[in-house]
Structure formats: C-alpha cells, structure tokens
Amino acid sequence: MTTRLRYFAWVRERVGKPEEVIEAPAGVRTVGELMAWLASRGEEYAHAFENPNVIRAAIDQRHVRPDASIKEAGEIAFFPPMTGG
Amino acid sequence: MTTRLRYFAWVRERVGKPEEVIEAPAGVRTVGELMAWLASRGEEYAHAFENPNVIRAAIDQRHVRPDASIKEAGEIAFFPPMTGG
Amino acid sequence: MKATVRLQREPFDAAAVTAELTRGRTDVGAVVTFAGICRGDERGEPIAALTLEYYPGMAEAEIERHVKEAATRWPLLGVTIVHRHGRIVPGEDIVLVVTASSHREAAFAAAEFLMDYLKTRAPFWKQVETTSGKTWVDATAADDVAAARWTARRPGREAAE
Amino acid sequence: MKATVRLQREPFDAAAVTAELTRGRTDVGAVVTFAGICRGDERGEPIAALTLEYYPGMAEAEIERHVKEAATRWPLLGVTIVHRHGRIVPGEDIVLVVTASSHREAAFAAAEFLMDYLKTRAPFWKQVETTSGKTWVDATAADDVAAARWTARRPGREAAE
Numbered sequence: 052m053t054t055r056l057r058y059f060a061w062v063r064e065r066v067g068k069p070e071e072v073i074e075a076p077a078g079v080r081t082v083g084e085l086m087a088w089l090a091s092r093g094e095e096y097a098h099a100f101e102n103p104n105v106i107r108a109a110i111d112q113r114h115v116r117p118d119a120s121i122k123e124a125g126e127i128a129f130f131p132p133m134t135g136g
Numbered sequence: 137m138t139t140r141l142r143y144f145a146w147v148r149e150r151v152g153k154p155e156e157v158i159e160a161p162a163g164v165r166t167v168g169e170l171m172a173w174l175a176s177r178g179e180e181y182a183h184a185f186e187n188p189n190v191i192r193a194a195i196d197q198r199h200v201r202p203d204a205s206i207k208e209a210g211e212i213a214f215f216p217p218m219t220g221g
Numbered sequence: 222m223k224a225t226v227r228l229q230r231e232p233f234d235a236a237a238v239t240a241e242l243t244r245g246r247t248d249v250g251a252v253v254t255f256a257g258i259c260r261g262d263e264r265g266e267p268i269a270a271l272t273l274e275y276y277p278g279m280a281e282a283e284i285e286r287h288v289k290e291a292a293t294r295w296p297l298l299g300v301t302i303v304h305r306h307g308r309i310v311p312g313e314d315i316v317l318v319v320t321a322s323s324h325r326e327a328a329f330a331a332a333e334f335l336m337d338y339l340k341t342r343a344p345f346w347k348q349v350e351t352t353s354g355k356t357w358v359d360a361t362a363a364d365d366v367a368a369a370r371w372t373a374r375r376p377g378r379e380a381a382e
Numbered sequence: 383m384k385a386t387v388r389l390q391r392e393p394f395d396a397a398a399v400t401a402e403l404t405r406g407r408t409d410v411g412a413v414v415t416f417a418g419i420c421r422g423d424e425r426g427e428p429i430a431a432l433t434l435e436y437y438p439g440m441a442e443a444e445i446e447r448h449v450k451e452a453a454t455r456w457p458l459l460g461v462t463i464v465h466r467h468g469r470i471v472p473g474e475d476i477v478l479v480v481t482a483s484s485h486r487e488a489a490f491a492a493a494e495f496l497m498d499y500l501k502t503r504a505p506f507w508k509q510v511e512t513t514s515g516k517t518w519v520d521a522t523a524a525d526d527v528a529a530a531r532w533t534a535r536r537p538g539r540e541a542a543e
Binding site: 059112114132 | 418434435436437439440441443444465476477497500501502503504505506507508509518519520521
C-alpha cells in the first residue's frame, strides 16, 4: 500500500523534504507504528522522530492519535504541536 | 443642613425636576430615611419613591447603600438600576 | 498603561479608536474590541431609537475607577472606552471597549470585566422609543449575575462599592 | 449565520473586515474583535519577524469546523476569521477573529473559544527570526490549558478531536 506523507515545520526541516510517497511494510498498522518505522529509515528520519510523543499527526487532514489505523489513509501528515493564532 | 438632590431617568420624570436643594429634618440620618421622608412630600414624590428597594443612590457621585449616612453629603442622587453599556 | 475614557453625544469611528491604542508600538500582542450596537428591536418589539441619559461627572469617575481596577487585575498596556449618550438609532454604536495586552487572556478578561461593570454600575439609563411611546429599559438579572463573577473573586469587598 | 474564513499572505484591514459583518443589519447588538499582533519580542528576545507555515486545506477545514462548532454552542449571527501566513513583521496583525451576536456573552465566549482552538488545533507553525537565526516557537502549556476549558464541558469527546 502506498501512502503520501507530508511534513511540516521542524519535522519537514529534519526529514529534509515536504512530502514523499512511501510503501510501509504490512506490519505497520498505526500512526505510532509508522513513526517507529520511519525513524529506522536513516539519520534524518531518526532525528525527526526521535521523540514521537511531541509529534502530532493527521490522516486526510484530520487530527488523529498515535493509535489511529493508517489502513484507509490517503495522506498522512506529521508536524510539531501547533502554534498558530 | 441643606443638601442638593439630583434625580435621573424615571425618578427624575416622576419627581418632575432634575434637581433641587432641600433641608431635611434633623431626624433623617440615612439615605433610606431620606427616601422615606421624600416620599411624604407629595404625590409625585410618593410615586417616585413608592418602591425604595429598586432605587439606587449616590453620595457625591459614589454609589452608596440605603444605610449610608447623609451627614457629610454635598450632593445626593437617586436613580433606577443602571442600564448602560 | 494608556487609559482613555470618552463620553460623547456624537458617533465615533471604532476603527480609528482601536488604531490609536496600538499605533507605533510593538509590545502589544492582543487587542480585544467590544462594540455594543443599538439593535432594531428591544425584547421583541421594533424600536425607532434609544436615548441614553447619564450622570455627568459620576459616569466618568466610575468608568475611570473601573479602568484602574482592571489595570490592577491584569497586565494591560492600554484601555480605551467610548460611551455615547443622547439619541442613538438602530445600527449605530453605543459603546466601545478596547483592551490591549501582550497576551490574549488579559485582553479578553479585562474587556469582559469592563463591559459587565458598564452594564451594571456606570450611571447610564436607556430609554427606548417605539411606536407606542417611550419606555425605560429595565435592568436585567443576567447582567447582575455577570457582574457578580468579578466581585466573587474578591471576598470582603463592600457590596455597594 | 454568516461565516467567513480567509487564509492569506497579505496584511488585512481589521476595520473593514469587522464592518463587513455588521453593515446594513440591525439584529447585531454585540461585536467582539480579537486581533493577534506580531510583537517585537518573543519570550524576552527582540525579533525581526515571524514566519507562519501552515497546512493548506487542513487549516481551512479545521477552522471552518470550529466555526460551525461555535455556532452550535452560542447564538451567533456572524463569524469572520482571517489568518495570515508567510513573513510578518512586528506591529502587523497575524490573526483576526470577529464574532457578532444579539448579546455580548455569546460574542465574547465564541471569540475566546475560537482563539483557544486556533492556538492549539489549527495547523499553523510560527518561526521567529532573531539576530541569532531562525527558531520554531514551542507550543505553550498555557494554551493547552485554555483550550481544555471548552472540551471539559463536553465529556465524552474524543481527545484528538
């Protein structure tokens, strides 16, 4: 299954790109598991996801928790806590 | 002792004048007693002060309660509950 | 803190009043503006106009005291209050409260505090003009409840204060 | 209810935006405007500018959802939100929230609710530019506490919702 990933703010800076299309292994079922798998993909990913507790995620532009299933996801985004307003 | 009285809104309309100078009897010591005495001065006053619980008072432009002493008062005002803003 | 209180018969330009408070400064992070506007109805009945009577001298003093009180409660950088009196027609502004602070919490809280006090303590009285004549607006219990929020936090204050 | 949400790079005219919401109507009795302004310092250090990054599509959707949520909680007549992105220098507006209602309580509550949500849930990220470089602003616990006020009143809501 291919999924489009998007990164924002310092997650984007650390990963080094704003978006990419990935194919996650079949065992990766949740947002939390996806972060763990991403962290294993190289130094820049390890740095971006070194503290998954502070990273927020959205599936198809809705906030989700780390235990959310990525099964139906078209687009998954990772970003730091929001600081708008 | 002479005191300047001022009336606002429907208290003014009922009394029929915006202000006057009165000489209250020596036994009239508080704002509440002054309202009772005023109510005895004629039909228009009786109407204005028929329900003293809803009338607010100020002495020298500061809100006071009915038990406030009028001894040092230069100007005493009577008016309905405020409806500004 | 920059404090401005204006009571006037004339309409005012809310945008210009708000701009005065922030122009040329970079310490303000939050500005809350409350505009109270004359509606075309009062408790369901269409109205032609409102007329506001006030107690000159006391009104200014009361409002200024409450602005000072707000400044002791919250870290404010500026407050402007404009309150009209006289005849006001539907759609026109009656009152404007502008509060400026570094952060939003103080600006919001001070604006609400000042409005609650203006509604219940500032010596203004509204009369509505309808086709059936002129009547004085009754004070509402809801406004008293709103104002009581602020004194409840300071036990021991004199009830008439 | 008239709802307008605009995300834009360009500065905006807060007065004109506010006027749009009330022009030609006489049912609005209260308008609350919140302007969030770029300060010249961030946690004590002077800054040259802020840059706001955002998630196009999600930001609009999130804000619109919260405007709808506000309209279910309070009797609102109109809401306008303008949020800038890109580079913003001290003294310029970042965000504007305008709420209109017949009565002040609803207008104040909805404006605070929307600001608390914009601060913590809308996908925007601030970066500050100082003489020592660019750094991302950390989210503050105070903003999370402020936002939690509104969910505490609706037990059972999903935490990530």
